[in-house]
Amino acid sequence: MRKMFDEGVLERYRNLTRDVEERMINLHPIQSGGRAGDYPGVVQAVLRFVDGYSVCDFCLKGRLDLIESPPLCDFHRDIAAFLGMDEARLFPGCRQAQYAAFHALVKPDDTIIVDSLAHYSTYLSAERVGARIVEVSHSGYPEYDLFIDAYAERIEEVKKETGKWPALAFLTHVDYNYGNVFDAKSVGEVIHDYGVPFVLNGAYTIGRMPVSGKELGADVMTASLHKSFASPAPSGLLLANEGYSDVIFRRSSIRGPWSGRNFENKEIETLGCTLPGCVAIGVMAAFPYVVERVKHWDEEVKKARYFIEQLERIDGIKQLGQRPHRHDLVHFESKSFFEVAQKHPRKGFFLYDELKARGVIGVQPGLSKSFKVSTYGKTWEQIKIAAEAFIEVAQKYNIPTH
């Protein structure tokens, strides 16, 4: 319902602060890979281009990916090359990139194959284009491993049931619940045998680990830059190879029936231009840092494994997902903390409170039965302090540790 506007409410917008990053070790799973503030070059670039249409000073061709200064045109080419794909476009998020790819490749009532661990935005993108989905199943508790061999079966079933091949097959390279890493290359080979387009969601891989679309056999890739590319939000990337890029990045052909106006240089799926201003600049400024950091992916996996090993010293704590784990996103089942929560006056919030009192945040407030964290980008010292905090909490509540 419509409210009357009262200027008194404006006080709450006058001094918006966030101090957790400065004082705490933050293990928030969706935040760790997008910490732009860790990179001074990104912060400076954002500041310089904080005005709305700041990147448009010298826009001569009416499209973001054609602007030469700042070097957005170069960037689009360079990021595609870095990720082993033909064409790239910036988007205001991975979900918008997924939707654009679906919208270009899928007609309403087409069927698409998705992995059953996909991000919710994949399901919503399918729903928004009106596609029917068929899921590739997983092994369930405790590993939640995807049955990647089932892609072939699902594709054949769709053909048998509907008379048509699926419009695309989709794989989430690393899932957002368990941090499982799937063998995209094998999936790609299976899918390609059927000539079905292979869309790979690199939201939790691109910008964290080395990724080459060419090596993995992806036809289309999506990335979340504010999730994994040290970039401010909202930022994402849509990449496509020849054979698909023409469709996905097709240009406008609408014409005003009275005016005759047309816009032949504009691309339909980007609605003409997608990501002006400080966010596009932040992504470009993050690029050199990201190229460097993906070289150290092995070390990040080592940190995650050490953290898992430490937390599993607590009775009732168990890492879910693939073992050994191969990603910094980790989901723990925590029966013993849940038992404490049942009797605690703060219920599940006790865990958040206790960790915060020890300088560690990122576990969702209220959760105690299971929780997700990410160790990405933390120093070894921070990892050790964080693990120790969990162990201290366990000991405080008389949960055995060994």
Next chain:
Amino acid sequence: MRKMFDEGVLERYRNLTRDVEERMINLHPIQSGGRAGDYPGVVQAVLRFVDGYSVCDFCLKGRLDLIESPPLCDFHRDIAAFLGMDEARLFPGCRQAQYAAFHALVKPDDTIIVDSLAHYSTYLSAERVGARIVEVSHSGYPEYDLFIDAYAERIEEVKKETGKWPALAFLTHVDYNYGNVFDAKSVGEVIHDYGVPFVLNGAYTIGRMPVSGKELGADVMTASLHKSFASPAPSGLLLANEGYSDVIFRRSSIRGPWSGRNFENKEIETLGCTLPGCVAIGVMAAFPYVVERVKHWDEEVKKARYFIEQLERIDGIKQLGQRPHRHDLVHFESKSFFEVAQKHPRKGFFLYDELKARGVIGVQPGLSKSFKVSTYGKTWEQIKIAAEAFIEVAQKYNIPTH
């Protein structure tokens, strides 16, 4: 075509600078209303939340508009109240907001009515949803005034030709080419007589002048925050009133056929969550400044009129669009500058060069036959210096002034 990646290219992303704002009077028409850098509170807030998912520290309900700290939940309610509408959602741009409204309200092959001065992104949104468009015509050179009475005729024609009422009627409150201000209230009354939804694009009004959707009779409104709300990019707003908000902000009902997964709290048209991070924060921080600045709209119109009066002292310079002008966006025809350009070694770029040498930028490099500028947010002194620069250029090339 795919390029090999060479790390040498990264040098170009290491020190991205933009110094025009500090040294120059910038009349760039799309930049003047989105200068976040003019407001220290906005810059500070952006800096504090520069990390990707920075606003998600305390996201408990899985949706941006439900986050209580920072006060995004309040903001969604307060901005709707400020603009006299029932419901609001942040989007990564006005074009995405337009597309979402169209996608929710229009089925492929439906017809929609649009004004023939609409932004190109309106045409692209229509094309992306597969709508047929019918245009409301304008008076052409030199005023380009919309025949707003023609909405009724067009609506009746559509009904007669297709047997169906148009799915919506769309008006661009202020057009981006001539800065003409249209009588939205009258258009709304006509459209409402037919029960057709009225979508009003406030890209050049919301954040610059007082706007009340209730007073104007809009059912749906869109806004560009990086264009007119002193906000970083990409940022936009979609507003809807009861009767339409349920459709536009409808929730997901997709269900994984194998997994049973569903996402009933997520809204389809936002793909679940639209604008995390520093941009959402920048918009909130800009809100108090914007509430104040729209009170001074009359003064902005006076500045634009003064600027027009000064430039029309130059022979061959003529303001296009409505007279007297009622907006800061001004389009000039400039026959005399075009004649100079024909013989100038730099061709049309001479005008950009000459103005820049006098500390004035914002005229698109290369244009001399006609050009757009905006005087919004400039001080009277800057307006006078900028006008004087144009006159000096005219005099240098022996164009009579009076």
